[in-house]
Amino acid sequence: MPPRVLVPYDREIVESIQRVFGNEATAIQTGRDAESLLEHPDAVAIISGRVPREYILQASGLRMIQTFGAGVDRIDHDALLQRGDVVLCNAHLNAEEVAEYAISLLLALAKNLVVNDRTFRNGDWTYRYGGPRPNIELRGKTCLIIGLGHIGAQVARRLQSFDVTLKAATRSGTTRHHDLVSSVTKFTELKSFVREADFVILTLPLTKESRGLVDDRFISWMKPSTLLVNISRGPIVDEGALFTALKEQRIAGAALDVWWNYPQDRDDAPCWPSKFPFHELDNVIISPHRAAYSESIVKEQISFVAENVLRFLRGDTPHNIVDLQCGY
Numbered sequence: 129m130p131p132r133v134l135v136p137y138d139r140e141i142v143e144s145i146q147r148v149f150g151n152e153a154t155a156i157q158t159g160r161d162a163e164s165l166l167e168h169p170d171a172v173a174i175i176s177g178r179v180p181r182e183y184i185l186q187a188s189g190l191r192m193i194q195t196f197g198a199g200v201d202r203i204d205h206d207a208l209l210q211r212g213d214v215v216l217c218n219a220h221l222n223a224e225e226v227a228e229y230a231i232s233l234l235l236a237l238a239k240n241l242v243v244n245d246r247t248f249r250n251g252d253w254t255y256r257y258g259g260p261r262p263n264i265e266l267r268g269k270t271c272l273i274i275g276l277g278h279i280g281a282q283v284a285r286r287l288q289s290f291d292v293t294l295k296a297a298t299r300s301g302t303t304r305h306h307d308l309v310s311s312v313t314k315f316t317e318l319k320s321f322v323r324e325a326d327f328v329i330l331t332l333p334l335t336k337e338s339r340g341l342v343d344d345r346f347i348s349w350m351k352p353s354t355l356l357v358n359i360s361r362g363p364i365v366d367e368g369a370l371f372t373a374l375k376e377q378r379i380a381g382a383a384l385d386v387w388w389n390y391p392q393d394r395d396d397a398p399c400w401p402s403k404f405p406f407h408e409l410d411n412v413i414i415s416p417h418r419a420a421y422s423e424s425i426v427k428e429q430i431s432f433v434a435e436n437v438l439r440f441l442r443g444d445t446p447h448n449i450v451d452l453q454c455g456y
């Protein structure tokens with residue numbers, strides 16, 4: 129019997145994955161909760177970005193978890209380390225698309241695009257004659273990219289054409305993308321880099337080390353004119369500290385695609401993404417975590433994840449194995 133692979137997604141996705149599997153594996157549609165998943169204890173792999181801890185600890189046949197996206201923070205790394213016999217792989221396919229979106233958010237903030245649109249829809253021409261907030265030029269400015277991995281590097285590559293001085297911070301304090309930035313620092317030594325930055329873009333994974341990285345202290349290093357873009361994960365930022373700083377205009381603005389609070393499922397009642405009313409602030413652009421959702425990405429992800437699972441099942445080393453100690 130071909131190995132069984134759990135796919136807790138819509139039928140259409142399960143069928144597309146099965147087409148790539150052919151006769152080599154069977155894709156099984158399941159629910160997302162541990163109970164439904166544990167109905168198939170013999171399944172060798174699961175394709176999902178959200179896997180309950182209980183399932184990881186009890187699924188005796190499980191040997192591989194493959195996610196659709198780049199973030200692996202909703203999978204319990206401690207449970208995987210405890211087991212020691214399950215490989216976790218992510219997908220980095222959406223890096224270019226997410227980079228385009230991060231830059232779109234930066235431009236939208238710098239050029240007041242959202243506030244212009246909102247005001248002009250009321251027939252108000254205030255911003256035609258200048259208005260309170262002149263657009264901010266990108267040229268000549270300094271941008272700090274925190275996390276120079278797949279996405280950060282694509283952001284840097286694209287921002288070069290805006291004549292921006294690019295600096296980066298990484299976990300190690302080094303990078304293989306030296307050609308893209310003028311200097312790089314370790315995330316524990318950020319102070320002078322943050323002080324110089326006109327723009328800060330967060331493109332790092334959420335890990336034990338990065339949680340709360342952008343806190344009161346970090347924000348106190350930012351200039352009142354600095355703009356922050358976050359496309360990584362909400363909890364890397366202290367939501368109260370950011371909200372207060374924006375409200376008091378201690379920093380100029382923020383564009384946020386990622387949040388602290390999410391509905392559990394697509395059909396859940398609407399909910400606010402933070403306990404603070406970011407949506408009431410004029411210097412904030414809010415976006416419902418959709419930086420990676422583009423025309424062709426779902427198709428590309430389906431073939432990548434299915435091929436990567438097959439690679440593993442055939443005994444080859446799969447792509448993008450997550451280092452469970454580092455958390456990404």
Ligand SMILES: NC(=O)c1ccc[n+]([C@@H]2O[C@H](COP(=O)([O-])OP(=O)(O)OC[C@H]3O[C@@H](n4cnc5c(N)ncnc54)[C@H](OP(=O)(O)O)[C@@H]3O)[C@@H](O)[C@H]2O)c1
Pocket residue numbers: 197198199200220222223226274275276277278279280297298299300301302303315331332333334335337338359360361385386417418419420421456
């Ligand atoms: N908004 C969205 O829709 C969306 C879509 C895709 C991804 N994301 C998020 O973006 C994150 C990054 O994705 P990616 O594909 O670029 O990941 P990646 O290729 O794994 O990039 C990791 C980069 O972050 C750095 N890093 C790790 N921990 C750090 C820390 N504590 N401080 C500073 N830098 C740190 C790493 O440093 P080293 O170079 O030293 O290893 C590396 O440069 C994902 O984990 C996910 O959460 C969001």
